[in-house]
Amino acid sequence: MQYAIGVDLGGTKTAAGVVSAAGEVLFSETIPTLNRDGGGAILDATAALVSSLVVRAQTEGLEVAGVGVGSAGVIDAGRGVVVSATDAILGWGGTALTAGLASRLGLDPEAVRAVNDVHAHALGEAWAGAAAGTASSLLVAFGTGVGGSFVLDGQPLLGHRYVGGHVGHVASPYAFHEGVAVPCVCGGAGHVEAIASGPAIREAYVRLGGTSPAADARAVFALAGAGDAIAIQAVGMGAAAAGQAVAGLANILDPEVVVVSGGLSDAGAPWWRPMERALRAELLPALAGLPVLPAKLGNAAAIVGAARLVLTAPS
Amino acid sequence: MQYAIGVDLGGTKTAAGVVSAAGEVLFSETIPTLNRDGGGAILDATAALVSSLVVRAQTEGLEVAGVGVGSAGVIDAGRGVVVSATDAILGWGGTALTAGLASRLGLDPEAVRAVNDVHAHALGEAWAGAAAGTASSLLVAFGTGVGGSFVLDGQPLLGHRYVGGHVGHVASPYAFHEGVAVPCVCGGAGHVEAIASGPAIREAYVRLGGTSPAADARAVFALAGAGDAIAIQAVGMGAAAAGQAVAGLANILDPEVVVVSGGLSDAGAPWWRPMERALRAELLPALAGLPVLPAKLGNAAAIVGAARLVLTAPS
Missing domain, CATH: 3.30.420.40 (ATPase, nucleotide binding domain)
Incomplete structure (x- = not known):
């Protein structure tokens, strides 16, 4: 089965998990969002969080297909850029989110995608939560x-x-x-x-x-x-x-x-x-x-939906 | 070039026109909607209206690809059936709109499609009117x-x-x-x-x-x-x-x-x-x-949008 990392990047904390192609979160970790330190510092911390999950997945023999991010702010999902964000995350607006994560993780830029966190949340519930199958x-x-x-x-x-x-x-x-x-x-x-x-x-x-x-x-x-x-x-x-x-x-x-x-x-x-x-x-x-x-998915919804961005249809 | 008949079927009148693959109405005709006579009578009258336009198109050497209808009421666009309609058109609810027109016109059922008239109106403006190119x-x-x-x-x-x-x-x-x-x-x-x-x-x-x-x-x-x-x-x-x-x-x-x-x-x-x-x-x-x-298209919008349902993209 295919797996992906889903990231839920919010104003105060960032959670990430390894998600299966069936929409299950196998394990997850949470760090504080460095919301006073600017886009570069947030990308560094997020990449480190993702790396530790990738390592753990690899030790368990799981193939990780990519990284999906649901982020606070207005996210240009086509270019993977933070168009704007409130002062809740200083310096986040303008950040090249997907390119910055891909380069830090040594991944193909195509393997990292991002949307706004509410859309990730809804996608998670639509795929594997309350609205599954609709x-x-x-x-x-x-x-x-x-x-x-x-x-x-x-x-x-x-x-x-x-x-x-x-x-x-x-x-x-x-x-x-x-x-x-x-x-x-x-x-x-x-x-x-x-x-x-x-x-x-x-x-x-x-x-x-x-x-x-x-x-x-x-x-x-x-x-x-x-x-x-x-x-x-x-x-x-x-x-x-x-x-x-x-x-x-x-x-x-x-x-x-x-x-x-x-x-x-x-x-x-x-x-x-x-x-x-x-x-x-x-x-x-x-x-x-x-x-x-x-x-149905509680706090995991955005992680699951973000992972869905880089997982092919399970069927 | 390809052409199609677009029909705008409203509570008081039914207008139809021959529309080009560029979204232009070449000619059109209007009849009263037989809003007290039930679905069969309305289909008969609409088929006659469409037939006269098809004949005129053929005499001008235009190939008519199919018939699109924008109709008052709730229209199941998948099955081509009127789900429900108000008493403004008695007996319209439940009518097999596309199948009934296709059989009366001797057309392949696939060559007739229908949506609600407001959607046809919007599609017309989106395709060839104020929102063209968006x-x-x-x-x-x-x-x-x-x-x-x-x-x-x-x-x-x-x-x-x-x-x-x-x-x-x-x-x-x-x-x-x-x-x-x-x-x-x-x-x-x-x-x-x-x-x-x-x-x-x-x-x-x-x-x-x-x-x-x-x-x-x-x-x-x-x-x-x-x-x-x-x-x-x-x-x-x-x-x-x-x-x-x-x-x-x-x-x-x-x-x-x-x-x-x-x-x-x-x-x-x-x-x-x-x-x-x-x-x-x-x-x-x-x-x-x-x-x-x-x-931009005034009264022609729903005719144009309805025709779009059966015209392939003009590219």
């Missing part, structure tokens, strides 16, 4: 941010400028307070991400007059669980905005299945139930039977 | 309804159940009146179509307290042109809701270009300016240079 799937992740990816015939829809998937930056009727649009991290206002992300749920709790200490969304969920009416309202609004946004997208894209993932979906029924209720209420009748599935 | 385009049409289609590498995204493109049935913050979601023709409420379609603009004028007689959107545009403040508000809201919705979709799909069409876009600057202003305000910075183009 012809098309829409994945939307609700956590610190809101992002998504539509996977059609095994290919994530990357977009002409590789910025496709910004599901969080779509207008939401829920993202208003006393008639004024709630500011969004993108600089706009009134967006899904401004009401449905984890930080947005915490901000809504404060904005609606919540007075108990709540450092983050987790704390607001705990308050809601204990019966705090304002916390219940903040969670309910965020979940309803999430479900409504996913349904609107489903009405347009008509995917075979929808996969919902991210830290908020991990909160279980208190978030999932109002999310799915709002989603179902918004679907067109023709989509009434649309499967809405929780993600 | 790798991807998002077309959104604002008229009696709101519909759209994303064309990627020459293929409209039809959706798993062939219901993709329901751009009008997505939540819009503009589709509220005194805090209550405005009802939508789909049975839902608060959707883009409920505030941005032509009938919706007329309804908004009445709802906002407009007192001049206004039978339709055209009348509201005339009142706005004459300085009626409520008419200006109704048009502005509809246009802003349209632009915001298109931008939200662009943030997710990242098309090379956007094409805006439909009766409202034909109203020119009074609608286009507030639409484009709202659109640009909502785009992510990475999409700042996104071309937003008016459609």
